[in-house]
Amino acid sequence: MSSINYSEKIPNNVNLGEDRTLQRALEQWQPNFINWWDDVGPEGSVDSDVYLRTAVSVDPQGWAQFGHVKMRDYRWGVFLNPGSNEREIGFGDHKGEKAWQDVPGEHRANLRRIIVTQGDTEPASVEQQRHLGLTAPSMYDLRNLYQINVEEGRHLWAMVYLLHKHFGRDGREEAEALLERRSGDENNPRILGAFNEATPDWLAFFMFTYFTDRDGKFQLAALAESAFDPLARTTKFMLTEEAHHMFVGESGVSRVLQRTAQAMNDLKTDDVGKLRAAGVIDIPTLQRYTNFHYSVTIDLFGADQSSNAATFYSTGIKGRYEEGKRVDDHILKDQTYKILEAVNGQLVEKEVPMLNALNEVLRDDFIKDSVAGVGRWNKVLEKAGLPHRLTVPHKAFHRNIGALSGVKVSPDGRVVSEAEWAANVGKWLPTNEDRAFVASLMGRCVEPGKFANWIAPPNMGINKQAVDFEYVRFN
Ligand SMILES: [Fe+2]
Ligand SMILES: [Fe+2]
Numbered sequence: 001m002s003s004i005n006y007s008e009k010i011p012n013n014v015n016l017g018e019d020r021t022l023q024r025a026l027e028q029w030q031p032n033f034i035n036w037w038d039d040v041g042p043e044g045s046v047d048s049d050v051y052l053r054t055a056v057s058v059d060p061q062g063w064a065q066f067g068h069v070k071m072r073d074y075r076w077g078v079f080l081n082p083g084s085n086e087r088e089i090g091f092g093d094h095k096g097e098k099a100w101q102d103v104p105g106e107h108r109a110n111l112r113r114i115i116v117t118q119g120d121t122e123p124a125s126v127e128q129q130r131h132l133g134l135t136a137p138s139m140y141d142l143r144n145l146y147q148i149n150v151e152e153g154r155h156l157w158a159m160v161y162l163l164h165k166h167f168g169r170d171g172r173e174e175a176e177a178l179l180e181r182r183s184g185d186e187n188n189p190r191i192l193g194a195f196n197e198a199t200p201d202w203l204a205f206f207m208f209t210y211f212t213d214r215d216g217k218f219q220l221a222a223l224a225e226s227a228f229d230p231l232a233r234t235t236k237f238m239l240t241e242e243a244h245h246m247f248v249g250e251s252g253v254s255r256v257l258q259r260t261a262q263a264m265n266d267l268k269t270d271d272v273g274k275l276r277a278a279g280v281i282d283i284p285t286l287q288r289y290t291n292f293h294y295s296v297t298i299d300l301f302g303a304d305q306s307s308n309a310a311t312f313y314s315t316g317i318k319g320r321y322e323e324g325k326r327v328d329d330h331i332l333k334d335q336t337y338k339i340l341e342a343v344n345g346q347l348v349e350k351e352v353p354m355l356n357a358l359n360e361v362l363r364d365d366f367i368k369d370s371v372a373g374v375g376r377w378n379k380v381l382e383k384a385g386l387p388h389r390l391t392v393p394h395k396a397f398h399r400n401i402g403a404l405s406g407v408k409v410s411p412d413g414r415v416v417s418e419a420e421w422a423a424n425v426g427k428w429l430p431t432n433e434d435r436a437f438v439a440s441l442m443g444r445c446v447e448p449g450k451f452a453n454w455i456a457p458p459n460m461g462i463n464k465q466a467v468d469f470e471y472v473r474f475n
Contacts, residue, residue: 003057004079011077013058014161025164026078029175033156036179037072040127042149044134045071049473050146051462055079055154058237066463068473074150078161080233089227090323091330092316099229100316103166107315110308111228112167114317116174117191118219118235119159120181122152124195125208127183132205135442137452140461141202143471144248148209151241158234166230193400194296201438202455203256203281207293210249211370215300217242218321218366225319250373251458254380256281258456261384270388276437279453283388285438288430290390291411294370295398301363303402304339310355320358321365337361340396342407345415347396359402367395398429446472 004013009027016023038046049068056065058079087099103111126149136142156178163171181188184196194212199205220242223235263280264270272282302309312318313332320326328335337357338349354361371392378389394413396404408421411428445452449468461467 004055004077006056006075011075011079013079016078019165022165025172026161029160029164029172032176032179033076033153033160034072036123037126037153040123040130040182041153042071042126042133042146043130045146047475048146049475051143051465051469051471052147052150053463055237055241058082071146071150074153076150076154076157078157079237080230081236083229083233087229087232089316090225091319092227092314093331094227094316095330097227099227099232101229103228107228107317108167110312110315110317111231112163112171112174114223114312115159115162115167115231116178118223119156119163119174119178120191121195121216122155122159123178124181124183124190124192125199125212126152127190128195128197128199128208129205132199132202135202135444137202137442137445137455138450138457139446139448139471140451140458140467140469141252141455142446143462145205146472148213148245148248151245154241155238158238162230162234192300194300197296200435201442202252203286203289203438204293206249206252206256207289208249209245210253210373211293211297212300213242213245213249214370215297215366217246218301218362218369221321222318222323222362225323227316246373250376252455253286253377255456255458256286256454257377257380257390258384259454260286261381261386262456264386264388265384270386279441281438281441281454283390284427285430285434287390288428288434290374291393291397292429294392296400298363298366298395299399299401301366302359304360304363305352305356305403306359307356309358310353313355313358321362339403341403342396342409342415347409347413347415363395367392393428446474 004011008017010016010030048070050071051066051068052074054065054075058081089095089097089099129145129149132145133142136145160175160178163175181190183190184198189196199208217239220235220239224232224239226232260275260280260283263275263278267274267278269275270283272284275282323330332354335354336351337354337360338351339357339360340347341350374390374392381388393411394409396407396409396413397411399405408416408418410416441452441454443452448470451457457467461469462471
């Protein structure tokens with residue numbers, strides 16, 4: 001078991017104490033991080049003691065430590081999965097060579113870009129979610145929000161460590177810039193589109209953690225294959241934290257559905273007006289939120305044809321999801337992949353070199369994984385004896401990146417005219433009225449064991465605690 005040294009100012013399992021220059025650099029960055037947290041971290045949380053889990057080691061059992069702590073005092077630190085100097089590169093032109101412990105000069109710019117882009121999403125999501133604590137539907141949910149927030153903060157630490165350790169002066173500058181950009185800021189926005197969208201309410205938060213944190217899972221899994229070993233090891237550890245974020249999203253939407261289904265059965269209706277009057281979220285609104293978060297998230301995988309994606313793979317910087325489980329040559333030079341484009345008002349498949357289509361490959365892996373969870377949501381409706389179902393929209397729907405960005409496509413995959421789009425967009429994507437209705441349900445409900453009317457309680461609490469456990473102590 002590799003445990004984490006908590007006696008140091010920056011908890012770590014990378015022998016930080018033996019690298020004084022690096023330690024000093026990170027100790028200088030730390031107060032800026034805390035200033036950032038105070039400035040745009042979770043609102044109204046300063047005095048609360050929160051029942052958080054803290055990583056105490058990086059083995060799979062390393063999550064044992066739960067306790068009430070102030071988030072500001074959370075032990076943010078630098079934790080890498082154990083590695084081996086013998087590890088070999090598993091794909092690309094360097095397949096079979098030894099993995100890199102340092103950054104090769106010729107791949108420096110691309111690696112830095114990838115680490116900065118990943119690092120930027122972490123503080124962005126904290127900023128996006130900062131107001132949600134004020135309208136938490138329960139103390140249990142508030143605690144989960146806070147857990148995610150501190151772990152996204154730690155993910156930022158993970159990327160900043162790599163920048164400081166391996167990228168010299170420009171790495172340090174990038175680490176500063178990560179604390180300067182702001183989600184949704186016109187002048188200095190976060191790098192990726194979905195991370196500049198607001199997360200205005202808890203339904204959006206659950207959808208975000210279901211879909212967008214899952215994008216995180218797939219990006220991290222692809223980076224966990226990297227020839228650059230420190231990146232592979234740090235992203236592997238981040239993946240263990242990501243699982244809880246997706247759990248919050250999946251179970252959150254399930255609980256919303258459970259409550260809605262209950263009201264539909266009690267009132268024997270699926271009438272939107274009646275259900276809204278009863279204070280629950282109707283299925284069409286849930287579908288529109290699903291359509292929105294799904295489409296915005298699949299854009300995050302990038303253009304369907306990308307020479308950068310080919311370079312990242314061939315040079316060994318970024319692999320595929322579960323690279324090791326795939327049975328092909330892991331070089332992909334002569335292979336092809338099908339992408340979609342619109343020709344004369346029809347979506348048609350086009351075969352392109354696979355190396356250029358690796359963004360699409362990762363997007364398709366993500367799609368399979370997210371569809372499976374939507375199936376689990378539908379089980380809630382099925383169990384309640386209701387015929388209604390949620391679906392994910394066609395992957396060409398509401399796209400803003402790549403070949404499909406110029407076409408209007410309905411959720412069922414038909415290319416439609418601008419006029420048809422305009423006439424139906426209110427059925428397909430959340431309207432201002434939907435958002436206002438959901439916002440009207442948001443009110444702080446944080447007595448232990450109490451839940452807002454629009455969401456069912458969870459089946460069990462966190463770390464085997466009771467559902468009405470005092471997860472957050474307000475001081
Ligand atoms: Fe993260
Ligand atoms: Fe996450």
